[in-house]
Amino acid sequence: MDEIRSRISSRTYLPGTRLPSVRAQAKALRVSVSTVVEAYERLVAEGVIHSRPGSGFYVSGPVAPLALAEIGPRLDRAVDPLWISRQSLEADAGVLKPGCGWLPESWMYEAGMRRALRAVARADSSVLTDYATPLGLPALRQVLARRLVAAGIDAPPDQIVLAESGTQAIDLICRFLLEPGDVVLVDDPCYFNFHALLKAHRANIVGVPYTPNGPDLEAFAAALREHSPRLYITNSGIHNPTGATLSAATAHRLLTLAERSDLVIVEDDIFADFETDPAPRLAAFDGLSRVIHIGSFSKTISASLRCGYIAARADWVDALVDLKIATSFGGGQLAASVLLTALTDSGYRKHMEAVRQRLAQAMESTVDTLQGMGIAPWLIPRAGMFVWCRLPPDVDAAATARTCLQQGVVLAPGNAFSQSQSGSNFLRFNVAQCTDSRVFESLAQSLSR
Amino acid sequence: MDEIRSRISSRTYLPGTRLPSVRAQAKALRVSVSTVVEAYERLVAEGVIHSRPGSGFYVSGPVAPLALAEIGPRLDRAVDPLWISRQSLEADAGVLKPGCGWLPESWMYEAGMRRALRAVARADSSVLTDYATPLGLPALRQVLARRLVAAGIDAPPDQIVLAESGTQAIDLICRFLLEPGDVVLVDDPCYFNFHALLKAHRANIVGVPYTPNGPDLEAFAAALREHSPRLYITNSGIHNPTGATLSAATAHRLLTLAERSDLVIVEDDIFADFETDPAPRLAAFDGLSRVIHIGSFSKTISASLRCGYIAARADWVDALVDLKIATSFGGGQLAASVLLTALTDSGYRKHMEAVRQRLAQAMESTVDTLQGMGIAPWLIPRAGMFVWCRLPPDVDAAATARTCLQQGVVLAPGNAFSQSQSGSNFLRFNVAQCTDSRVFESLAQSLSR
Numbered sequence: 065m066d067e068i069r070s071r072i073s074s075r076t077y078l079p080g081t082r083l084p085s086v087r088a089q090a091k092a093l094r095v096s097v098s099t100v101v102e103a104y105e106r107l108v109a110e111g112v113i114h115s116r117p118g119s120g121f122y123v124s125g126p127v128a129p130l131a132l133a134e135i136g137p138r139l140d141r142a143v144d145p146l147w148i149s150r151q152s153l154e155a156d157a158g159v160l161k162p163g164c165g166w167l168p169e170s171w172m173y174e175a176g177m178r179r180a181l182r183a184v185a186r187a188d189s190s191v192l193t194d195y196a197t198p199l200g201l202p203a204l205r206q207v208l209a210r211r212l213v214a215a216g217i218d219a220p221p222d223q224i225v226l227a228e229s230g231t232q233a234i235d236l237i238c239r240f241l242l243e244p245g246d247v248v249l250v251d252d253p254c255y256f257n258f259h260a261l262l263k264a265h266r267a268n269i270v271g272v273p274y275t276p277n278g279p280d281l282e283a284f285a286a287a288l289r290e291h292s293p294r295l296y297i298t299n300s301g302i303h304n305p306t307g308a309t310l311s312a313a314t315a316h317r318l319l320t321l322a323e324r325s326d327l328v329i330v331e332d333d334i335f336a337d338f339e340t341d342p343a344p345r346l347a348a349f350d351g352l353s354r355v356i357h358i359g360s361f362s363k364t365i366s367a368s369l370r371c372g373y374i375a376a377r378a379d380w381v382d383a384l385v386d387l388k389i390a391t392s393f394g395g396g397q398l399a400a401s402v403l404l405t406a407l408t409d410s411g412y413r414k415h416m417e418a419v420r421q422r423l424a425q426a427m428e429s430t431v432d433t434l435q436g437m438g439i440a441p442w443l444i445p446r447a448g449m450f451v452w453c454r455l456p457p458d459v460d461a462a463a464t465a466r467t468c469l470q471q472g473v474v475l476a477p478g479n480a481f482s483q484s485q486s487g488s489n490f491l492r493f494n495v496a497q498c499t500d501s502r503v504f505e506s507l508a509q510s511l512s513r
Numbered sequence: 514m515d516e517i518r519s520r521i522s523s524r525t526y527l528p529g530t531r532l533p534s535v536r537a538q539a540k541a542l543r544v545s546v547s548t549v550v551e552a553y554e555r556l557v558a559e560g561v562i563h564s565r566p567g568s569g570f571y572v573s574g575p576v577a578p579l580a581l582a583e584i585g586p587r588l589d590r591a592v593d594p595l596w597i598s599r600q601s602l603e604a605d606a607g608v609l610k611p612g613c614g615w616l617p618e619s620w621m622y623e624a625g626m627r628r629a630l631r632a633v634a635r636a637d638s639s640v641l642t643d644y645a646t647p648l649g650l651p652a653l654r655q656v657l658a659r660r661l662v663a664a665g666i667d668a669p670p671d672q673i674v675l676a677e678s679g680t681q682a683i684d685l686i687c688r689f690l691l692e693p694g695d696v697v698l699v700d701d702p703c704y705f706n707f708h709a710l711l712k713a714h715r716a717n718i719v720g721v722p723y724t725p726n727g728p729d730l731e732a733f734a735a736a737l738r739e740h741s742p743r744l745y746i747t748n749s750g751i752h753n754p755t756g757a758t759l760s761a762a763t764a765h766r767l768l769t770l771a772e773r774s775d776l777v778i779v780e781d782d783i784f785a786d787f788e789t790d791p792a793p794r795l796a797a798f799d800g801l802s803r804v805i806h807i808g809s810f811s812k813t814i815s816a817s818l819r820c821g822y823i824a825a826r827a828d829w830v831d832a833l834v835d836l837k838i839a840t841s842f843g844g845g846q847l848a849a850s851v852l853l854t855a856l857t858d859s860g861y862r863k864h865m866e867a868v869r870q871r872l873a874q875a876m877e878s879t880v881d882t883l884q885g886m887g888i889a890p891w892l893i894p895r896a897g898m899f900v901w902c903r904l905p906p907d908v909d910a911a912a913t914a915r916t917c918l919q920q921g922v923v924l925a926p927g928n929a930f931s932q933s934q935s936g937s938n939f940l941r942f943n944v945a946q947c948t949d950s951r952v953f954e955s956l957a958q959s960l961s962r
Contacts, residue, residue, distance in 0.1 A: 130689050132835045146835045153647050153843050172642035178634050181641075185630035192630075193621035195816040198602050228677045228819065231842040239713060240579050244693065260839035264688060367644045368845035370677065370819075386581045386595045390709035393680040394602050396817035399848065 065103045067093060069112065072123055073131045083113060083121040132263050142462040142469075143479040145256035151474045160506075162497045163465070163476030165255075165304070166367055167449065171422065171496055173365045173406060173415050180405035184398065191401050195393070198385045200226025200373075201400035207408060208373055215336070216348035217357060219375035225384055226400055228392060230334050230360035230372035231261065234297065237330055237356055237374065238265045239387050247293040251279055253452070253481030253490070255304040255332070258297050267295075271483030274306055276443050278314035281321070288325045295328050300345050300357075302335040305481050305492035306452040307445025309343035319350050326354075333359040337416050338423065338448045352377050363449075364416060365406050371399040423449055426495040433504055434493065437511065442490070449496045452478075454489055459511060461491050467510035473503055514552045516542060518561065521572055522580045532562060532570040581712050591911040591918075592928040594705035600923045609955075611946045612914070612925030614704075614753070615816055616898065620871065620945055622814045622855060622864050629854035633847065640850050644842070647834045649675025649822075650849035656857060657822055664785070665797035666806055668824035674833050675849055677841060679783050679809035679821035680706065683746065686779055686805055686823065687714045688836050696742040700728055702901070702930030702939070704753040704781070707746050716744075720932030723755055725892050727763035730770070737774045744777050749794050749806075751784040754930050754941035755901040756894025758792035768799050775803075782808040786865050787872065787897045801826050812898075813865060814855050820848040872898055875944040882953050883942065886960065891939070898945045901927075903938055908960060910940050916959035922952055 071077045083089065086104065090097045104121050107113045113121050132146060141147045152164035184191065199205060205221040212219045227233040242248070244266035250258050252271030262269050270291050273280040279298070287293065302309060322329055331346045336359060347357035352375060360372035374384060388394065406412060424447070431441055434453055442452040455461055461477035468475050476494075478487020497503075520526045532538065535553065539546045553570050556562045564570050581595060590596045601613035633640065648654060654670040661668045676682040691697070693715035699707050701720030711718050719740050722729040728747070736742065751758060771778055780795045785808060796806035801824060809821035823833060837843065855861060873896070880890050880900060887905040894900055904910055910926035917924050925943075927936020946952075 130836070131832045132839055133832070146838060149838050149842070150647055150834075153644055153838070166644070169638045169642050172638075174638050174641055177641040181630050181634035185627045185634065189618045189621075189623050191817060192623055192626040193618050193815045193817055195602055195615070195811075198599055228681070229841055229844075231840065232677070235840045257839065257842060260835070264836055264839045362644075362842075366642045366845070366847070368640060368642055368847040370841075370845045370848065383580045383582070385599075386709070387579070387713055389595060389598050389602070390581055390706065390713045391680065391684045392678055392819075393598070393706060393811075395678075396815070396819045398815070398817040398851075399819065401817075402847075 065107055068103065068107060072112065077123045081123045082119070083123065085120060130264075132260060140462050140479070142465045143477050145260045145480055148474075148476060148480050149257060149260070151469070155474055159472045159474060160497065160500055160503050161474045162493050162503045163474045163491075164494055164497060166363060166494075167419070167496045171419060172367075173412060176406040176409045176411050176415065177366050177369070177402070179409060179411075180402045183405050184401050187401060191397050194397060196226070196395050196397045196400060198389060198394055199224070199381070200395060201397055201404060204400045204404040205373075207404060208375075212357070212375060215342065215345055217345055217352070217375065219347075219352060219357065223352065223375055223378050223381055225374045225376070225381060225388065226395065227372040227374060227388065228395060229370045230332065230358055230362060231257065232392070233358040233360070233372040233374045234261060234330060234332065235264075236384055236387055236391075237358070237376075238262070238267070238295075239391070240380070240384055241295055241328055242267055243294075246295070247291040249284070249287055249291075249293045249296040249327075250483060251298055251303070252483050253305050253478065253487055254297075254483075255299060256476075256480040259483065262297075269483050274303065274308065276306075276308045277311040278308070279318065281314065281317050284318065285321055288321060288327065292325065293327060295330060296322070297330045297332065298346075299335065300331040300333045300347070301339050301343050302445065302448035302450070304335070305450050305476070306442060307448050307450045308443060309446055310346070312344045315344045315346055315349050319346060319355075322354055329355045331355055331357050333357060334363055335448055337361075337364045338420060340420060340447045347375065356380075361403060361407065364419070365403065365412070369399050369402055371403045420447065423447065423496060426499060427451065430493060430495040430498045433498075437504065437508060439491070439507075449494045451493050451495060453491050453493060455491060456511065457489075460488055462488065464491070464507070464510045467513065468506045471506040471509070473506045514556060517552065517556060521561065526572045530572045531568070532572065534569060579713075581709060589911050589928075591914045592926050594709045594929055597923075597925060597929050598706060598709070600918070604923055608921045608923060609946065609949055609952050610923045611942050611952045612923045612940075613943055613946060615812060615943075616868070616945045620868060621816075622861060625855040625858045625860050625864065626815050626818070626851070628858060628860075629851045632854050633850050636850060640846050643846060645675070645844050645846045645849060647838060647843055648673070648830070649844060650846055650853060653849045653853040653856075654822075656853060657824075661806070661824060664791065664794055666794055666801070666824065668796075668801060668806065672801065672824055672827050672830055674823045674825070674830060674837065675844065676821040676823060676837065677844060678819045679781065679807055679811060680710065681841070682807040682809070682821040682823045683710060683779060683781065684713075685833055685836055685840075686807070686825075687711070687716070687744075688840070689829070689833055690744055690777055691716055692743075695744070696740040698733070698736055698740075698742045698745040699932060700747055700752070701932050702754050702927065702936055703746075704748060705925075705929040708932065711746075718932050723752065723757065725755075725757045726760035727757070727767065730763065730766050733767065734770055737770060737776065741774065742776060744779060745771070746779045746781065748784065749780040749782045749796070750788050750792050751894065751897035751899070753784070754899050754925070755891060756897050756899045757892060758895055759795070761793045764793045764795055764798050768795060768804075771803055778804045780804055780806050782806060783812055784897055786810075786813045787869060789869060789896045796824065805829075810852060810856065813868070814852065814861070818848050818851055820852045869896065872896065872945060875948060876900065879942060879944040879947045882947075886953065886957060888940070888956075898943045900942050900944060902940050902942060904940060905960065906938075909937055911937065913940070913956070913959045916962070917955045920955040920958070922955045
């Protein structure tokens with residue numbers, strides 16, 4: 065019954081769909097015929113399905129609301145992206161979060177935020193009360209354009225669209241490019257919320273194994289042949305969760321493959337300011353022809369301030385802005401103005417230098433401690449907050465996460481990041497959240513079980 | 514060629530679809546066979562379609578990006594919802610906007626915003642830097658719950674979900690409830706961005722004529738029978754664009770009809786604080802069983818501050834929050850904290866009293882002036898900023914809007930609000946934006962042509 069309910073929620077069975085015959089269903093689900101008969105009869109009693117004598121069982125309408133949790137295979141909660149996001153977002157101050165994707169409060173640009181808020185409190189009345197123009201605050205788009213040029217990405221301000229967040233930026237692009245059922249390539253492993261976001265668009269997600277230099281190009285080429293995907297979503301700069309960086313050679317060959325099969329690429333550059341020596345950017349190589357570049361400052365300035373951006377080819381901007389107006393009525397100037405003030409504050413550069421040093425130290429000590437426990441980094445990241453680690457043989461990451469959660473430690477088990485569920489032996493650590501020894505005590509306890 | 518391109522963009526023709534034969538197409542589009550042959554050949558040359566010898570013409574893949582502007586019938590730009598939104602959002606200070614949907618800067622709660630920003634600049638570090646909890650700032654949800662109870666809507670804080678805006682609130686609900694192709698009922702006329710938003714969800718929009726007491730119930734019942742819609746989206750309190758208010762009798766009968774046909778209703782309460790004597794709320798009658806109540810303060814406190822809310826039945830909250838996390842990663846605390854501070858500032862009540870008085874005066878003088886020009890209000894609204902007016906016989910609102918736009922006056926022609934395009938003789942006036950006599954001079958000029 066759960067299986068059929070979930071296929072109805074996930075739209076695999078649409079209203080009016082004829083269900084497989086009892087025999088076929090029994091075979092497919094590897095259960096007895098009588099079990100299926102029983103399940104079908106109960107679902108009829110519930111009105112979820114109905115039978116047409118002599119014809120079979122049909123799904124009843126109307127369509128059930130979209131429940132992301134029920135789309136696709138039921139995941140162990142410990143590796144369910146939405147559940148992990150909630151664990152981290154709901155965690156109170158007492159809980160330790162080595163599995164979360166952001167820096168501790170005290171590492172963020174708090175002083176700059178306070179200055180920016182005081183400055184904006186004195187801004188023109190229109191900044192405080194008006195809607196923004198459709199593309200978003202021009203002065204911020206100019207600053208972003210200059211930053212992008214410095215990264216080799218030639219994006220004039222009128223090819224930059226502000227969004228409510230980096231996530232909303234990707235969401236707008238998915239609305240623009242995807243049809244339900246379209247195939248989207250992601251890295252395996254990749255940032256787990258990509259899975260949730262793509263589910264919300266009812267895309268078919270195909271994972272491509274990630275190597276220390278970027279996606280495995282043979283697997284990528286095979287996925288292009290086999291699935292003719294519409295889109296590939298990846299992190300540029302520092303890869304989440306592996307901390308790997310794309311090599312120039314891989315970037316070039318990846319784009320050549322993409323051109324051949326008319327693939328659009330979304331490059332999420334949210335970790336840019338953590339880099340010490342910048343990695344190649346697909347958008348720089350490609351010149352924003354088939355690559356869409358997005359970013360935000362939730363990881364460096366403030367996650368409380370919601371503002372992201374999209375840099376895209378000129379002839380896509382209007383349609384993206386139409387979708388933005390239709391679905392969020394443009395947005396406001398306030399967040400953009402506070403961000404602009406904080407970003408152009410002379411203190412931001414110093415702040416990020418300090419954060420990078422602090423991260424480098426935290427990376428070193430965390431890796432040492434983990435290695436001492438038999439937990440081995442897949443690679444030593446050049447920069448950033450994440451290190452992707454293999455647990456000792458036969459230790460299940462999900463089980464470890466469950467045990468540690470009982471002790472108030474939120475971990476990020478590998479399969480939350482893995483479409484192929486090949487990460488059961490991995491954990492992602494956020495080194496900035498590993499400064500409290502209780503993280504390792506709880507981990508050691510769980511390993512010693 | 515345009516027609517076929519637009520059907521491809523709008524997904525009427527999906528990739529792989531066989532196009533109608535040249536003869537059938539010629540007949541359907543009422544053009545000559547040779548025109549269709551010519552068009553098909555050019556589209557083949559462009560690679561938009563391809564021919565299979567002896568079989569016909571087929572749409573080439575991949576799917577074109579979603580261009581809202583090309584979905585549905587091509588509208589006169591002067592009545593295209595997205596184009597009107599852009600005209601108002603892009604207009605510089607010199608332009609007059611009697612057609613826009615918000616108050617002038619100087620009418621907004623600027624003093625409260627400045628106080629709130631200064632207060633939040635001193636708030637705890639977490640308010641300035643952290644993500645919000647999944648449902649959104651608890652203290653704001655408590656204040657909203659109290660406001661709703663005062664309006665007769667029993668929505669405890671854990672049934673209130675914060676969103677980035679009122680529009681994003683409706684968008685989340687559409688993601689939750691709608692499948693592409695689902696039928697959605699709207700008022701005819703209704704707030705024009707509902708049309709754009711529903712297009713983005715590829716819903717089929719059906720308009721129900723609006724009367725001075727609410728939707729025409731016979732037409733509503735007929736639409737339920739004919740289209741079995743999934744959803745009905747309407748304004749509660751003061752209706753946009755007509756300024757009408759729902760009567761208790763209509764509300765009751767409407768809900769009875771909705772219950773019979775399992776219809777979900779979204780009630781957009783964004784104009785609540787403009788009311789002098791509150792109209793009935795569907796959510797109050799229904800007890801949040803099939804009615805979802807949404808709102809924001811973009812019209813009264815600030816449009817620059819993005820924060821809206823959803824009040825919904827308890828068993829829908831989790832799925833809505835999952836969608837919110839997947840598509841905007843929860844959101845921040847900053848906007849919610851500024852809104853909370855401004856909303857609970859003792860000055861807000863006084864501010865709104867002044868705004869209501871000012872609107873009442875502007876309503877009276879605007880209506881007088883318009884009547885003197887032969888422009889007759891459909892009804893005299895009890896409150897709010899909008900008055901829906903019939904132009905003199907045979908005057909086309911879209912033509913009038915085009916003429917006035919050349920003189921820097923943005924009007925809102927009736928058909929932008931009308932699914933049936935039955936508003937060609939109507940204009941919506943925002944009385945708060947009609948205090949400059951140039952509005953009427955330009956209008957008079959255009960009428961005298």
